[in-house]
Amino acid sequence: MASSRWLEEFQEFAHSSTPGLLRTALLLCGDWHLSEDLVQTALGKVYASWGRVRRADSPDAYARTVLTRTYISHARLRRSGERPVASIPDAGSTQQDPTLRLALLDALAQLSARDRAVVVLRYWLDRSVEQTAADLRVTPGAVRTRSMRALAKLRELLGSDRHALYAAH
Amino acid sequence: MDENSYGSHLTDTMDRALRDLPATSRDLVGGAVRVGRRTRLRRQLAAWGAACSVLTAASLGVVLTAGSGPAAHPVAAPSVQIPALALSASQTVAPKDTKPLSGKDTVRILRGLLPTGARSTVSYSQGSGPGSTVIATAAGLQVETAGGRGLVGVNFQARFGAGKAAGPAHPLTDEQLRKGLATKLHIPESQVTEAMLRKFRNESAKESPDAKKVELSSFYSCAKRGFDTTPVSCSVVNLPDGSLLMTYEERSGGMVNRTADLLRKDGNRIVALTSNTADAKHTPVTGAQPPLTLDQLRTIVTSNQWQQWVSAPAGGASGR
Numbered sequence A: 001m002a003s004s005r006w007l008e009e010f011q012e013f014a015h016s017s018t019p020g021l022l023r024t025a026l027l028l029c030g031d032w033h034l035s036e037d038l039v040q041t042a043l044g045k046v047y048a049s050w051g052r053v054r055r056a057d058s059p060d061a062y063a064r065t066v067l068t069r070t071y072i073s074h075a076r077l078r079r080s081g082e083r084p085v086a087s088i089p090d091a092g093s094t095q096q097d098p099t100l101r102l103a104l105l106d107a108l109a110q111l112s113a114r115d116r117a118v119v120v121l122r123y124w125l126d127r128s129v130e131q132t133a134a135d136l137r138v139t140p141g142a143v144r145t146r147s148m149r150a151l152a153k154l155r156e157l158l159g160s161d162r163h164a165l166y167a168a169h
Numbered sequence B: 001m002d003e004n005s006y007g008s009h010l011t012d013t014m015d016r017a018l019r020d021l022p023a024t025s026r027d028l029v030g031g032a033v034r035v036g037r038r039t040r041l042r043r044q045l046a047a048w049g050a051a052c053s054v055l056t057a058a059s060l061g062v063v064l065t066a067g068s069g070p071a072a073h074p075v076a077a078p079s080v081q082i083p084a085l086a087l088s089a090s091q092t093v094a095p096k097d098t099k100p101l102s103g104k105d106t107v108r109i110l111r112g113l114l115p116t117g118a119r120s121t122v123s124y125s126q127g128s129g130p131g132s133t134v135i136a137t138a139a140g141l142q143v144e145t146a147g148g149r150g151l152v153g154v155n156f157q158a159r160f161g162a163g164k165a166a167g168p169a170h171p172l173t174d175e176q177l178r179k180g181l182a183t184k185l186h187i188p189e190s191q192v193t194e195a196m197l198r199k200f201r202n203e204s205a206k207e208s209p210d211a212k213k214v215e216l217s218s219f220y221s222c223a224k225r226g227f228d229t230t231p232v233s234c235s236v237v238n239l240p241d242g243s244l245l246m247t248y249e250e251r252s253g254g255m256v257n258r259t260a261d262l263l264r265k266d267g268n269r270i271v272a273l274t275s276n277t278a279d280a281k282h283t284p285v286t287g288a289q290p291p292l293t294l295d296q297l298r299t300i301v302t303s304n305q306w307q308q309w310v311s312a313p314a315g316g317a318s319g320r
Helices: A002-029 A032-048 A059-077 A098-109 A113-124 A129-136 A140-158 A162-166 B003-018 B028-050 B103-113 B174-185 B194-206 B294-301
Strands: B098-100 B119-126 B136-144 B149-157 B233-238 B244-252 B255-263 B269-275 B309-311
Touching: A002 A032, A002 A059, A002 A098, A002 A113, A002 B003, A002 B028, A032 A059, A032 B028, A059 A113, A059 A129, A098 A113, A098 A140, A098 B003, A113 A129, A113 A140, A113 B003, A129 A140, A140 B003, B103 B119, B103 B136, B103 B149, B103 B294, B119 B149, B174 B194, B244 B294, B255 B294, B269 B294
Parallel strands: none
Antiparallel strands: B098 B309, B119 B136, B136 B149, B149 B269, B233 B244, B244 B255, B255 B269
16 A cells, blocks of 8 residues: 555655744744644645645645645634743754844734734745735735735834844844 | 845844754654544545535536546446435424434444444444534444455435535534534643634534535546546446445555445435445555445445434434
């Protein structure tokens, strides 16, 4: 049966894509534990359709799209119960100061779920306006509008001077 | 700084902010496989019995040709007729002293239709889906016969192809919805709020199987059914009473799955499946053959015991 081979293929794919998906999920939802849940749910959906996905041009892109839609769906259901930016993993012994991460996630948390998704797709995953529109099932015009609005808000919250932003460390 | 340059700056910021994230300590891949398998099983259950359909007037009476597709060894069959379904709104209301067929009823009837000497244990039973406007049930048994050992499952769907009824045949309780939502979101049931319940109830109604449109002429076609793997045999015939019976066998590695899919003129659809595995999907094969033959599956689906309304005990039953 093909399923054991498919399972191995999927596991290999999932192991290699998990770190990237977790970063994307964290930007989307701002909570580490929720990020893990979203990634697991998204990968579960990918596995359920693996027979088709494995033949796709880019399983990575497919998984990212599934993750984004899973987040949007989750955010829609949990609109009144958004978790604060709280449980972000400590980078441990690395040199990274968590201040920047907190500032970024805090700023993203002040955007609507869809605006946040547009920002992450456009500026983290480097998706085009058209691709972002397709991923979120909205029009390109809506993506442009949301993108401009979100960037203006983030610039206001984070400031545009990267040196000032990084001055803390 | 214009939008483009600020976008570039933002990308850089995100990159720096997430550069040193630690790896997760959870087995997300293992969890994803478990989630994916459950999803597949649910889809399979839906495909057997509850995953359809709004019948358009145009598809009534369409002549279809079975066995003419790309299948490797399909059994050729003469043209068959989609039955002219006798559907009416009154079918959504339980007649006096009856209740809707439940998951437990489905198990009971299926067990009674197994060949003499078959031994069985219950694997699953399921009542109508969330927000469903039609009665749709399922049951699965692990069965051992002289022929083999493995799954025997059946799905019953009333008013197949009738479209949406005026309202849910029997709405789920809040407790059932809460459990379903907690599973959907992977959160404890205690975190499910009233607002989420309302939202989920609405979405479930939208996603109910009968919202999906499937043309029966394509659905009951060996060429157009859309099998995961090309069946080694497939046929579609009209039975003397005008109902439509599709039978097929699929093989994948050592796994053998056999299905009989009956659409009756009263709009009730009964699908029976047997496999030489426990779930017809992933588990190891238990032997060379499933416990039942296609003829035995045909006997099960053509039984007149499959009715959407069953006698209710005196005093009234809930119907679930």
